[in-house]
Amino acid sequence: xxxxxGIGASPKRREDVRFLSxxxxxTDDINLRGQAYVHFLRSDVAHxxxxxxxxxxxxxxxxxxxxxxxxDFEGVGGLPCGWQxxxxxxxxxxxxxxxxxxxxxxRHVGDPIAAVVAESREQARxxxxxxxxxxxxxxxxxxxxxxxxxxxxxxxxxLTSNLCYDWGFVxxxxxxxxxxxxxxxxxxxxxxxxxxxVANPMEPRVAVGDYNRASDESTLYxxxxxxxxxxxxxxxxxxxxxxxxxxxxxxxxxxxFGTKIFHYAEEAFCTFAAKAINRxxxxxxxRSEAFISDAHGRDHVTKxxxxxxxxxxxxxxxxxxxxxxxxxxxxxxxxxxxxxxxTLMAGNYKTPLIYVNVKAVFTNTVPVDAYRGAGRxxxxxxxxxxxxxxxxxxxxxxxxxxxxxxxxEFPYAxxxxxxxxxGDYNATMDKLEEIADLSGFAAxxxxxxxxxxxxxxxxxxxIEACGIAPSNLVGQLGARAGLYESAxxxxxxxxxxxxxxxSHSHGQGHETSFPQVIAEMIGIDESMVEIVxxxxxxxxxxxxxxxxxxLAVGGSAMVRxxxxxxxxxxxxxxxxxxxxxxxxxxxDGAFSVAxxxxxxxxxxxxxxxxxxxxxxxxxxEPGLEETAFYDxxxxxxxxxxxxxxxxxxxxxxxxxxxxxxxxxxxxxVVNPMIxxxxxxxxxxxxxxxxxxxxxxxxENGQLLNASYMDYAMPRASDxxxxxxxxxxxxxxxxxxxxxxxxxxxxxxxxxxxxVNAVVDALQSAGRDITHIDMPLSPSRVWQAMHG
Amino acid sequence: MxxxxxxxxxxxxxxxxxxxxxxxxxLRDQLGMTGTHVGCDTSQCGACVVHVDGKPVKSCTMLALxxxxxxxxxxxxxxxxxxxxxxxxxxxxxxxGLQCGFCTPGxxxxxxxxxxxxxxxxxxxxxxxxxxxxxxxxxxxNIVKAIMAAxxxxxxxxxxx
Numbered sequence: 001x002x003x004x005x006g007i008g009a010s011p012k013r014r015e016d017v018r019f020l021s022x023x024x025x026x027t028d029d030i031n032l033r034g035q036a037y038v039h040f041l042r043s044d045v046a047h048x049x050x051x052x053x054x055x056x057x058x059x060x061x062x063x064x065x066x067x068x069x070x071x072d073f074e075g076v077g078g079l080p081c082g083w084q085x086x087x088x089x090x091x092x093x094x095x096x097x098x099x100x101x102x103x104x105x106x107r108h109v110g111d112p113i114a115a116v117v118a119e120s121r122e123q124a125r126x127x128x129x130x131x132x133x134x135x136x137x138x139x140x141x142x143x144x145x146x147x148x149x150x151x152x153x154x155x156x157x158x159l160t161s162n163l164c165y166d167w168g169f170v171x172x173x174x175x176x177x178x179x180x181x182x183x184x185x186x187x188x189x190x191x192x193x194x195x196x197x198v199a200n201p202m203e204p205r206v207a208v209g210d211y212n213r214a215s216d217e218s219t220l221y222x223x224x225x226x227x228x229x230x231x232x233x234x235x236x237x238x239x240x241x242x243x244x245x246x247x248x249x250x251x252x253x254x255x256x257f258g259t260k261i262f263h264y265a266e267e268a269f270c271t272f273a274a275k276a277i278n279r280x281x282x283x284x285x286x287r288s289e290a291f292i293s294d295a296h297g298r299d300h301v302t303k304x305x306x307x308x309x310x311x312x313x314x315x316x317x318x319x320x321x322x323x324x325x326x327x328x329x330x331x332x333x334x335x336x337x338x339x340x341x342x343t344l345m346a347g348n349y350k351t352p353l354i355y356v357n358v359k360a361v362f363t364n365t366v367p368v369d370a371y372r373g374a375g376r377x378x379x380x381x382x383x384x385x386x387x388x389x390x391x392x393x394x395x396x397x398x399x400x401x402x403x404x405x406x407x408x409e410f411p412y413a414x415x416x417x418x419x420x421x422x423g424d425y426n427a428t429m430d431k432l433e434e435i436a437d438l439s440g441f442a443a444x445x446x447x448x449x450x451x452x453x454x455x456x457x458x459x460x461x462x463i464e465a466c467g468i469a470p471s472n473l474v475g476q477l478g479a480r481a482g483l484y485e486s487a488x489x490x491x492x493x494x495x496x497x498x499x500x501x502x503s504h505s506h507g508q509g510h511e512t513s514f515p516q517v518i519a520e521m522i523g524i525d526e527s528m529v530e531i532v533x534x535x536x537x538x539x540x541x542x543x544x545x546x547x548x549x550x551l552a553v554g555g556s557a558m559v560r561x562x563x564x565x566x567x568x569x570x571x572x573x574x575x576x577x578x579x580x581x582x583x584x585x586x587x588d589g590a591f592s593v594a595x596x597x598x599x600x601x602x603x604x605x606x607x608x609x610x611x612x613x614x615x616x617x618x619x620x621e622p623g624l625e626e627t628a629f630y631d632x633x634x635x636x637x638x639x640x641x642x643x644x645x646x647x648x649x650x651x652x653x654x655x656x657x658x659x660x661x662x663x664x665x666x667x668x669v670v671n672p673m674i675x676x677x678x679x680x681x682x683x684x685x686x687x688x689x690x691x692x693x694x695x696x697x698x699e700n701g702q703l704l705n706a707s708y709m710d711y712a713m714p715r716a717s718d719x720x721x722x723x724x725x726x727x728x729x730x731x732x733x734x735x736x737x738x739x740x741x742x743x744x745x746x747x748x749x750x751x752x753x754x755v756n757a758v759v760d761a762l763q764s765a766g767r768d769i770t771h772i773d774m775p776l777s778p779s780r781v782w783q784a785m786h787g
Numbered sequence: 788m789x790x791x792x793x794x795x796x797x798x799x800x801x802x803x804x805x806x807x808x809x810x811x812x813x814l815r816d817q818l819g820m821t822g823t824h825v826g827c828d829t830s831q832c833g834a835c836v837v838h839v840d841g842k843p844v845k846s847c848t849m850l851a852l853x854x855x856x857x858x859x860x861x862x863x864x865x866x867x868x869x870x871x872x873x874x875x876x877x878x879x880x881x882x883x884g885l886q887c888g889f890c891t892p893g894x895x896x897x898x899x900x901x902x903x904x905x906x907x908x909x910x911x912x913x914x915x916x917x918x919x920x921x922x923x924x925x926x927x928x929n930i931v932k933a934i935m936a937a938x939x940x941x942x943x944x945x946x947x948x
Contacts, residue, residue, distance in 0.1 A: 016880040019888025020872060020895065022822015022862035029821035122805070202826045202834060202889040202923050254824075254889025255923050287827035507887030507924045673883050677925060681886065684926030708831035708921070716914040716927040721945055746926075 006520035007737075010673035013512040015505070024252040027206035027223045028284050035208070035280035036065050038273065039124035040266070041114040042292060043106035045137045046364035046701020047153065050104060052134035053114055061130055063123030066277055068115045068269070070103035076272065079263055079328070080237040083335040084478040085360070088168030093360070095164075096156035098328040100238065100265045100272070106135060107155055107327035108366050109703055110292025115269055117281055140364040140701035144301060144322040147361050155327055155362040164325050164334065164360035169342040173415065177355040180316035184307035188390035193773045194378045195694040196299035196324065198711060199371045201506075203254025204285040205294065209270030213278055217245050220271045224250040225260045225504050226544020229481070231536050233263040233331070239272055243536075246271075250534045253506035257685070258370040259294045260506070261546050262331040266293070291706035296695055297371025299324035300337060304382045306351075306390050314405045316353040317345060319382060323360045326367035333369040334360060339477050340375030340465070346414035347383045348425045348461045348639055349405040354415045364701040370546065372685055372747040376464040384460035384752035389770055392763070398756070399459055403429060411733075418465055420637045421733040425461060428663045428728045429641045432459070435725050436643035436661035444645065444658075445764065454648040455658070456761025459641065462749035466741045467552030467636030467732070484631035485549065486540035487558040489518070489565050491624035493610035495603035496528045499561075502542010503554030504533050508678070508743065510550060513671040517555060517737065521562050523588040524602055540627055548741030551670060552636050552732065559736040560628035568624060569605050575616045576600050576608060636732045636740040640664035644753035648761045653782030655691055655758055661723040662749065667732040667740035675742045679724045682746020688714040689747075690754035694775045712775070791855045795820070796864025804851045810844075811835045813851035814861060822862040822892050826921070833920035836893035836900075837861045843900035845919070862892035865899065875899045875937045882942070884933035886924035894920050898934045907938050 003009040018024050055067040079098040086092055102113045114131055118124035141147040141155060147162040155162055168174065181187060208221040218241055224230050227248040234248075235241040253260060266283050273281040285293065300321050307316040323337035342356035373380075391398040406425045413419045432438070441457050448455035468474075471482035486502040497518060503510060515529035532538055542554065566586060573591035574581040583594045592599035608615055609624040645659040662679055669675050692712035696704045705711040731738030751774065758776050762769045762785060772784045792801035795818065802817040814820045814837070823846055826834035835847040838860035865873045872880065875898050885891040894917070901908060901916045908916065913931050922930060928945075936942045 010883075012880050013883065015888065016885060017872075019885055019891050020862075020876040020879055021866055021870075022820070022892050024822075024888050026821070026824070026889065028815075028825070031819075122807070200923060202832065202887065202921065203824070204826065252888065255887040257923070284825075287829070287832070509886070677883050677886060677929060680926035680928040681924045682926070685923070707829045708827045709829040713831070713921050713923070715921060716917040716931060717911075719927055721910070721931070722926065722928055 005526055006516055007670050008672070009516060010671050011512060011516070011526065013509050015509060015511050026203055026252045026254055027208060027221050030208055030221050030251065032208065032210055032280035035282050036117050036119060036277065037121045037124050038115050038117045038270065038281050038283045039121065039128045040112040041116065041128040041131050043102065043109055043111040043113055045106065045135060046109050046140035047138040048106045048135040049138060050102060050106060050113065050135055054132040055114065057132065058116060058127040058130040061123065061127040063119035064127045065117045065119065068101060068273065069113065070099055070101040073100045076100060077238040079265060079268065080233055081329040081334065082233070082331045082480050084480065085165050085167060085334040085338050086478060087165040088171050093165035093334055094159045095329060096159055100268045108364050109701055110366055111327065112265055115273070117273055117277060142363055142365060142697050142699055142701050144324055144361040144363060147363050148359065155364055162362040164362055167338050167358045169356045169416065173353060174355045177316050177318050177353045180353050181305065181307045181318065184315060185310040186308045186394060188306045188386055188393055189303065190386045190389050190771060191303045192382060192385060192771060194298045194300040194302065194381055195689060195774045197297040197371055197689055197693050198291055198695050199257040199259035199294065199297055200713060201255025201257055201259060204287055204290045205260065205264065205266065206284045207267045207270040208280060208282045209274035210280040211274040211278060217247065218271050218275060219247045219249065220267055221249045221251065222267050223253050223260050225253065225256040225506060225546055227504065227534060227536050228502060228541050229544055230263050230267060234268050234271065238268045248536045250504055256506045257372045258297065258374055258546055261544065262295055262369055288707045291711070292366055292703060295330045295369040296326065296366050297368065298378060299368050300378050302382050304386045306386045308390060312394060312396055312401060312404060314349050314351040317351050318355045319345065320357045323358055324365065324368050325360050325362050326365045327362060328367045330367040330369035333367065335479065336370050336375040337378070341379045343416045343418045344376050344379035344463065344465060345383060345416050347380070348407060348463050350407050352415060365697055372682065373744045374547065376744065377748045377751060380462045380748050381752050384462070385755060385771065388460065388756045399429065402461055418635060421634060422730045423637060423639050423665060424728065424730050425639060428639065428665050431663035431725055431728050432641040432643055432661060435663060435723050436659065438643060441645065448647050454650055454761040454765050456646050456648065456757040456759065456764060458644045458753045458756025458760055460749065460752040460756055461639065461641045462745070463637055463639035464744060464748050465635035465637060466548035466744060467632055468547035468549045469635060470633055471631050481543065482631065483543050484629050485553040485557045486542040486627065486629045487554065487561045488540050488625065488627040489558065489561040491565060491606050491609070493607055495606040496530070498530045498532055499558055500532045500539045501554055501558060502540055502544065503550040504545040506545065508545065508550060509671065509674045513674055514555065514558060516670055517558060518562055521559065522566065522602060523586065548743040551737065551739045552735055552741045553630055553632050555737050555739060556632070556735045557628045557630035560630055561626045564626035564628065565624060568620060571616065571620055572605050572608050573600050576605065576614060633734050636667065638664060638666050638740040638742060638745055640745060640749060642749045642753040644757040646754065646757040646761055648758060648781060650765065650785065653778035653785065655776055655781060657687055657720055657754070660720060662725070662746065663728060664726045664742065664745055665728045665730055666726050666742045667729055668738040669726055669729065670739065672726070675726055676724050678742045679746040680722055682744060683722050683750050684714050684719050685747045686750025687719055687754055690751045690774050691776050692718065789852060791851050793854050793857050793859050795859045796861060806852065808851045809847055810849040810851045810854050811846035814846060820861055820863055824889055824892055826889065831921060833893040833897060834890050836896040836920070838896060838900060843897055862895060865895060873899070875902065878933040878937035882929050882933040882936055884925065884929045890920060890922045894922065894930060898937065901934070902938050907940060910935065
């Protein structure tokens, strides 16, 4: 019988009622009295020198309040980068400035040049069109390899080149890696592209800045995954506002996927401008604007080589990657191709020697940063594709080759710094074979072929490092922030609880799942627990939601705070029952004295804490409210195995996903329904990357598909029902819930499954095709077959 | 500026609009009915779907003046006056057919229109009908399942967890 409450149950989500009734409170739903509206005039060239901005005609247009340009921000800090990477020579990365509004040059299509604040959106936009720009267009660099050639136009004139850093990991292991390759029985090489993506959460970004002159307090409402982070970055590094004078509120947020982590120019602008004009200032991105102002994702070009011995054991791996940073360093950008990617190159395998080289490059394109999976999809894709290729070259079954090389002893110290706490990769592979009915594939292929279609099966594994992150470790790696999480648990006099969490829910259902944990710990009904998140005014400092961290890190903080509550409550109960604290047990919402039938209800203990008449005041204070900050001791390591079956129409090259199965190990699971939903969403995004999506720049730095008309978002007809399973559970050994997190897995594990399947389909038809770069659009597949 | 009048969720609503004012802007900005959402600017995403005279319409692609005199139904009017969710709304909650909720108003309005036109749609018909509704969170699995459930079809064979 599945549980109906507590950990492991799937209660209906509380959030749904307001979302289904149209009474959600998204940032664009917020309208402040007297608000003005801002429209940003953005560069339509990829690279240029600003010789003049003439705002005279625009300023005279109806409704215009004030026009701002880069000159207005000269005394203001630039947008900071939150992670400093050290290159393979021990030197810090090149770190250019990132002004709120362009100063001197524009460096990508979409770079904001001027901001028109007016009484209405339309008036602001109309006036922006009247601004006269004198921009001397400069040659743009778009291709990464070209950008690091001598003589390439420099995106940033004050840097020595367009190379942000040349990172080697682990540099001391490089000679041993080279030696292993030299004596390998077999080497498989693969060159591939991890295509640039636009995250496109359905809610475009919005910012509303507000200023109270009487109290000198600024408020920013923003579509963010981490309001405290925005408050710290913007307050300390950009605008010089102390935290006690700056409130950041992220209300209902319509999806993030990483794109809403970063501190953006528009946030700083609206906060700054609200003070400048003493009125609220609101900005709402259009979707086309989002394409050229939201951080993009992925965009790696990689060569990967796998060395094997005569018995098909992996002996060494080396990779060289060019990673696009875009025109400026977004908040976490340098960490994505390095610490979130290089450290996963062992995958699920015992490969003893690994060397990863990453060259991060500036180009005249939109800045690139974390997007669902952030470095781990890139690592998984290249590793699982080269393994698949090796299997085909060697004539070995792709599953058998993987199983033979699986890590089976835990904890396992990889040669790329991370240590996996626990896992069972054979178990998830066994589960996959069962739920994907792999033994039935041959018959399904015969049927497809009878219908004139090719059919392919792609299988792969993945592992990821998430539950981000141990602060002292990431600090050593260059992070400029801690990555703990926080929770304040406030018990009310009549027994209900409010949990104020530093995590943020933008679709993950924390308002439903977090109470399940507390309810289970205390033995009360979930309805007695309320979750508060998103407002820096009423939550403790937390780093927010991304990197599959909310339950692993945020949930752990909540557990620790609740443990403190329970410990204090036991003292109160002991006093009320005149017993020894050591004899007090808590079960099903009541405190009892072990070995007796004396008990006192949770509610009575709570009331006693706030009406302390019969109370050990000489030992403990009244009240029942505790805070915990949890800094994890390690990452968590969810892992799994995925299988995709595709049909390929040989006449058109069109690929359809016929079946997709995912066997995941997320450790303990709090709400299975929500977990499955996270996997479904991730799978669709991974399928989208593999078959449909890809931001395309021309050689002049123009983004050719900057709207939903031209960027192929997955629709309902592009995907099937999925078969997902998370019954294989090796609990995390180092957090109190034993959870590993699940938010990114689907997007990490699915692209290789899809591409492996298409290659399998084409090879089944006798085509000697070993790889096609994503997206595997019909024309690319057709070209590969007929080219 | 021109006066426009319509009925929204059974109640009269009017205001002054420009010729270029979109129906979605009229609903959100002038009537304060922010349940209908704007997710794109090329009429692809469907977050803005409402019903105009009984038919599903993308309110971002209709001018407010074009709805003059029309009966408009939005997400705010789908539940009963006492708050009881409609069959489609309840099915979305039962089957976890939403995560961030931003596409949801348009999804519910499209699904409601579909079931009026086709009371027992197949999986394929549902997926095809939703071509104009993009979701980035759910992967569509639970949305399709919810719509089938709302139509009274047995969804026990479709994996829940």
